[in-house]
Amino acid sequence: MNPKQELLSRLPSVDEVLKSEQGAEWLKKYPRRYVLGGVRQGIDLRRKEILEGTTDEVSLESMAQGIALVIGRLSSLSLRPVINATGIVVHTNLGRSVLSERVLENVRRIATGYSNLEYDLGSGKRGKRYAHIKRLLREITGAEDGFAVNNNAAAVLLCLGTLARAREVVVSRGELVEIGGSFRVPDVMAQSGALMKEVGTTNKTHLHDYENALSGLTALLLKVHQSNYRITGFTEDVPVERLVALGRGRGIPVMYDLGSGCLMDLRPYGIHLEPSVREVVKSGADLITFSGDKLLGGPQAGLIVGKREFIEKIQKNPLARAVRIDKLTLAALEATLMEYADEDGAKERIPTLKMLFEDPESIRTRAKKIALLLKRGLTDAEVALIPDSSKAGGGSLPEVDFPTYALSIRPEKISVNLLEERLRSGDPPIVARIRGDALLIDARTVSDREIGPLVKGLRSALR
Numbered sequence: 001m002n003p004k005q006e007l008l009s010r011l012p013s014v015d016e017v018l019k020s021e022q023g024a025e026w027l028k029k030y031p032r033r034y035v036l037g038g039v040r041q042g043i044d045l046r047r048k049e050i051l052e053g054t055t056d057e058v059s060l061e062s063m064a065q066g067i068a069l070v071i072g073r074l075s076s077l078s079l080r081p082v083i084n085a086t087g088i089v090v091h092t093n094l095g096r097s098v099l100s101e102r103v104l105e106n107v108r109r110i111a112t113g114y115s116n117l118e119y120d121l122g123s124g125k126r127g128k129r130y131a132h133i134k135r136l137l138r139e140i141t142g143a144e145d146g147f148a149v150n151n152n153a154a155a156v157l158l159c160l161g162t163l164a165r166a167r168e169v170v171v172s173r174g175e176l177v178e179i180g181g182s183f184r185v186p187d188v189m190a191q192s193g194a195l196m197k198e199v200g201t202t203n204k205t206h207l208h209d210y211e212n213a214l215s216g217l218t219a220l221l222l223k224v225h226q227s228n229y230r231i232t233g234f235t236e237d238v239p240v241e242r243l244v245a246l247g248r249g250r251g252i253p254v255m256y257d258l259g260s261g262c263l264m265d266l267r268p269y270g271i272h273l274e275p276s277v278r279e280v281v282k283s284g285a286d287l288i289t290f291s292g293d294k295l296l297g298g299p300q301a302g303l304i305v306g307k308r309e310f311i312e313k314i315q316k317n318p319l320a321r322a323v324r325i326d327k328l329t330l331a332a333l334e335a336t337l338m339e340y341a342d343e344d345g346a347k348e349r350i351p352t353l354k355m356l357f358e359d360p361e362s363i364r365t366r367a368k369k370i371a372l373l374l375k376r377g378l379t380d381a382e383v384a385l386i387p388d389s390s391k392a393g394g395g396s397l398p399e400v401d402f403p404t405y406a407l408s409i410r411p412e413k414i415s416v417n418l419l420e421e422r423l424r425s426g427d428p429p430i431v432a433r434i435r436g437d438a439l440l441i442d443a444r445t446v447s448d449r450e451i452g453p454l455v456k457g458l459r460s461a462l463r
């Protein structure tokens with residue numbers, strides 16, 4: 001027998017490993033199929049290494065660490081927490097808005113038992129799930145009525161499909177937006193069965209453009225928030241008030257897809273281009289749709305507020321059932337909306353708002369703390385605390401720069417790309433931005449309880 005053959009014959013079999021003390025320990029902790037998978041992979045790998053001549057170790061002990069790693073990976077959940085060090089608050093790829101413990105407590109309360117989801121406790125008869133948020137939506141936005149569905153894409157689809165099926169919807173060419181993840185106004189329009197009547201040009205649309213497009217077929221005037229882009233320079237668009245005036249004269253309703261849907265007045269923060277939902281309601285728009293998990297800071301949802309006659313009609317559309325909001329989301333949404341009963345409290349207690357409007361000095365304090373912990377005895381990188389700016393994200397407030405503080409980390413032993421990659425594959429994964437030859441850790445989106453794991457992850461990735 002040649003030496004390699006001899007080594008292979010001494011490798012333990014899968015069965016032997018499972019029957020060993022170590023195997024029994026794994027079986028106690030993990031599902032059998034994943035232990036089996038890990039052991040098979042471990043032995044296969046070792047066989048390959050022996051044939052390649054890179055090792056002559058055949059003991060289970062020498063393979064145990066690798067096997068444990070595979071078992072751990074196979075039995076871990078795919079969807080898991082990550083540390084967002086990008087400073088982008090409403091980060092669509094990282095789950096958009098973060099919920100507070102208080103909101104989550106309400107979800108737990110509703111999810112772990114029965115509830116009056118569709119039961120009217122007053123009459124003992126069947127109730128409506130939408131009833132639970134109606135009063136809050138009316139109070140906060142000033143609208144006559146309101147309810148919520150799965151997301152804003154569904155809200156737009158449902159509104160168009162109910163009010164404009166096989167009829168025309170007039171919309172400006174400057175507002176035919178695409179949001180990430182394949183939400184495109186023309187495509188949603190086509191899906192809804194409404195006929196899109198484009199008016200104006202990319203940069204300029206006048207009131208008379210809308211006016212000239214009206215006919216017996218017109219069902220709706222639609223305005224769409226540009227969300228993630230801006231047209232600047234020689235531009236003109238028609239404010240919603242003027243569309244409302246035009247629509248009123250002809251008996252045609254006006255709908256506004258507001259995208260982010262901010263429930264607060266942002267002017268005290270120097271942000272003048274983002275109207276609050278309340279202002280848009282006041283402008284007279286008949287229907288307004290917006291997301292639950294963008295600037296609102298709640299769970300994924302699509303909110304629809306406006307005139308009662310339209311809201312009731314939309315709720316009766318059979319499609320509403322297909323895109324209805326689930327009870328966990330509803331519990332999170334109601335609790336989030338309740339925070340807006342006290343606007344100052346909302347800014348403190350809704351994580352999205354708290355992160356967006358945190359005082360830069362307070363961000364600086366956190367960044368300094370991270371830097372201090374990271375630098376302790378560190379010789380593998382140059383770390384500097386720098387002023388920088390963060391973005392809201394999620395297609396919200398694209399023109400606003402939020403002053404922040406970040407750590408700029410220049411690794412000395414490895415490339416910045418390798419550092420970024422190591423952080424991403426760590427546990428917990430850390431997502432950060434690269435600028436030039438430095439990695440940026442924006443402290444805005446790092447919470448206090450994440451500082452420990454962040455520093456640990458950075459130190460181990462820099463080695």
Ligand SMILES: *Cc1c(COP(=O)(O)O)cnc(C)c1O
Pocket residue numbers: 151152153154156177179183224225226227228257258259260290291292301302394395
């Ligand atoms: C984000 C956005 C949508 C889609 O909202 P979701 O809640 O992500 O479905 C639709 N319209 C506009 C203008 C948006 O900004």
